Amino acid sequence: MLGIPASDPAGTVYVLTDDNTLQAIKPYSGTLIWSYRAGEPLSDVLFVGADFTVYLYTESRKLIAVTPGGTVRWKRQFNSPLSRSPAASPEGAVILPMEDGRLIKINGRGRVLWEKPAAYSYTSPVVDQDGSLYISGDNNTIFSYKPTGNGGWSYTLPARAEILALRSDYLLALTSERKAFCLDIRGNLIWENDTLPSGNPVSLLSSPDRIHIVYSSGMVIALNPDGSEESRFQGPPTEGFASIDSKGALYLFGRDRKLYRLMDDELIEIESDTPMTAPLLGAAANLFSGGENWIVYSYKTPASAQGWAGYRGGPLRNGAVDSGASLKRLQEYYEGYPGYLYFEMMSQSPELDKRLEIIDRFEKLQRDNQLIEKFPFAPLLLIDMAEEGISYASFDGSLVSNSSSLVRIKALNLLGDIGDIRTRRFIISHLYQEDSASAAVSAIWALAMIGFDYDGAATRAIASAKERFFNDDGVLLTICDTLEEIVYYNGIIPDQSGLHVLSSIYSSNAPYGIRKRAGEIFDNFTGGPRLK
The missing domain is CATH 2.130.10.10 (YVTN repeat-like/Quinoprotein amine dehydrogenase)
Structure with missing residues (x-):
C-alpha cells in the first residue's frame, strides 16, 4: 500500500x-x-x-x-x-x-x-x-x-x-x-x-x-x-x-x-x-x-x-504530521480559569511559607496523578516560583530580597516530574543563571525527566553547569545520570559537549564512584571501551 x-x-x-x-x-x-x-x-x-x-x-x-x-x-x-x-x-x-x-x-x-x-x-x-x-x-x-x-x-x-x-x-x-x-x-x-x-x-x-x-x-x-x-x-x-x-x-x-x-x-x-x-x-x-x-x-x-x-528506499505507506506550540498560548487560555489569579498571586507572594504551601499542595496532587487535571496551569506558576528571586518594596520604600533556593529546588523538581516539553526552554535558561548547586541539581534532573533534547540545547546548558560547579559531587553525579537519560530518550548524542563533559569528569579529582560512572556512560555512548 x-x-x-x-x-x-x-x-x-x-x-x-x-x-x-x-x-x-x-x-x-x-x-x-x-x-x-x-x-x-x-x-x-x-x-x-x-x-x-x-x-x-x-x-x-x-x-x-x-x-x-x-x-x-x-x-x-x-x-x-x-x-x-x-x-x-x-x-x-x-x-x-x-x-x-x-x-x-x-x-x-x-x-x-x-x-x-x-x-x-x-x-x-x-x-x-x-x-x-x-x-x-x-x-x-x-x-x-x-x-x-x-x-x-x-x-x-x-x-x-x-x-x-x-x-x-x-x-x-x-x-x-x-x-x-x-x-x-x-x-x-x-x-x-x-x-x-x-x-x-x-x-x-x-x-x-x-x-x-x-x-x-x-x-x-x-x-x-x-x-x-x-x-x-x-x-x-x-x-x-x-x-x-x-x-x-x-x-x-x-x-x-x-x-x-x-x-x-x-x-x-x-x-x-x-x-x-x-x-x-x-x-x-x-x-x-x-x-x-x-x-x-x-x-x-x-x-x-x-x-x-x-x-x-521502498514502497511507502501513509503517514501523518503534527506539531506543538508554546506556553504563551497556555497562559492566555488560563488567565480566566477559576483559581488561576488566586494561585498566581500566591506564587508571587514575598512570604516564603505561602509559596511553599502551594508547592506542597501541588506535590501531593502530582503523586496522586491529579495535578494537571485539577490545576492545568500549574507549570506556569512553578516557572514563576523557580525564578531567581522575588524582590518587593518594604514600608520605607527600600527593596528587600526574599529569594529562596528551597522554592526553586522544589519548583524545578516538580516541573521535571510533570515533564511538559514546553517548559524545557525555561529550565535551560534558568540553569545558565543558577548560582545554587542544590538548585542546579534540580534543574539538571528536570531536564533528564523531560528527556527531549534533539537540538542539544539542554546538553550544552549541562556542560556549562559542570564548569561552574566542577567541585560539587552532587552536581557531577546528576550530570552523569542526566546525560544517560537524554541519550536514551533521543536515541542519539544531541551534542558532542556531552561526551566532553563525561570525559572531563572521568579525568577529574572527583570520587572514584563518580569517575567510574562517567567512564561507563561514555563507553556506552561511544560503543567503547575507550574509558576504563
Whole structure:
C-alpha cells in the first residue's frame, strides 16, 4: 500500500516500507540516516509527536515509540485498533482515538496520562495550541476536551462533521450535507456556508488568506476567511491527499497517481517518471513524495529551496504530521480559569511559607496523578516560583530580597516530574543563571525527566553547569545520570559537549564512584571501551 511520508519539526522525513521497515531520511540531501525493522506487520499509522518521537502501530495493536535516533524507546500493547490517525499534543504527548470509543493520552515515556470514554470518533482528533482537542462524534456533535481530558463544550451540527481542521483560533467543520461551519475555540458559531456544491469533500486546508475545500471529483473551492466563496477550480479526481504551502500553492494527489500543483488558478502536473504517492510538505517547505520504484522524491516549491533527485528506499505507506506550540498560548487560555489569579498571586507572594504551601499542595496532587487535571496551569506558576528571586518594596520604600533556593529546588523538581516539553526552554535558561548547586541539581534532573533534547540545547546548558560547579559531587553525579537519560530518550548524542563533559569528569579529582560512572556512560555512548 502506498501513501505519504511523515516529517518531524526539524524536517527529517520518515517513510514506511512494505517490509515493515521505518526509514529516516535527511530532508536536504535524501541521504538515509537510519532504518528500523519492526519484525512484525505494521499498520499504515506513521506519526511524529511534538517531542520528535516517531510512533508506529502494529496490526497486533501494539504502539511502538521510536526515538529520533532510530532506537525503540518502548512498546505498549492495546486491546483495540485505532479508529483514526493520532494527534500530537504540544506538551509532548499524543492522543490515540480507539475504535472502541476511548481517547487515550500517552506521553513520550509511555506513561498513560489519561484515558476517557468518548463517542466514536468520525474524524481524527484536532489539537489546539493549548492542548485542547476536538473530535466529531455521535449525534452530529463536535465534542471538545480540555488538555486534562475533561469535557469542555459540545456543538451539534445539522449533519455529521466529516472533516475538522483548525485555522488560528477557529475550528472549521465540513458536514455530510455540503455545509461548512466555523466555530471559535469556545464553541461559538462564527459563520456557516450552505452554498457548497454537491459531492464528497475529502480535504480541508488553509493558506494565509484562503480556506480550501477539495472534493473527490477534483473540484477545489476557495473560501474567504469570513466564509464567503472566492473561487472554484476543477482539478483532477482525488482520494483527498493534499498539502498547501505558505505561498498558497495547493498540491494534489490524483487518482491517476500523479502530483499536481494548483496556484493562482493554474494547474501544473509535477513531472516524474513513475506514479507518485500523496504529497508531504516538510519543515523547509520542500515537497516530498514517493514512487512505485521505491524512490522518495523532493521537489522545489515556491516557498522552498531546491529539492533533490530522490532516495532509493521502498514502497511507502501513509503517514501523518503534527506539531506543538508554546506556553504563551497556555497562559492566555488560563488567565480566566477559576483559581488561576488566586494561585498566581500566591506564587508571587514575598512570604516564603505561602509559596511553599502551594508547592506542597501541588506535590501531593502530582503523586496522586491529579495535578494537571485539577490545576492545568500549574507549570506556569512553578516557572514563576523557580525564578531567581522575588524582590518587593518594604514600608520605607527600600527593596528587600526574599529569594529562596528551597522554592526553586522544589519548583524545578516538580516541573521535571510533570515533564511538559514546553517548559524545557525555561529550565535551560534558568540553569545558565543558577548560582545554587542544590538548585542546579534540580534543574539538571528536570531536564533528564523531560528527556527531549534533539537540538542539544539542554546538553550544552549541562556542560556549562559542570564548569561552574566542577567541585560539587552532587552536581557531577546528576550530570552523569542526566546525560544517560537524554541519550536514551533521543536515541542519539544531541551534542558532542556531552561526551566532553563525561570525559572531563572521568579525568577529574572527583570520587572514584563518580569517575567510574562517567567512564561507563561514555563507553556506552561511544560503543567503547575507550574509558576504563
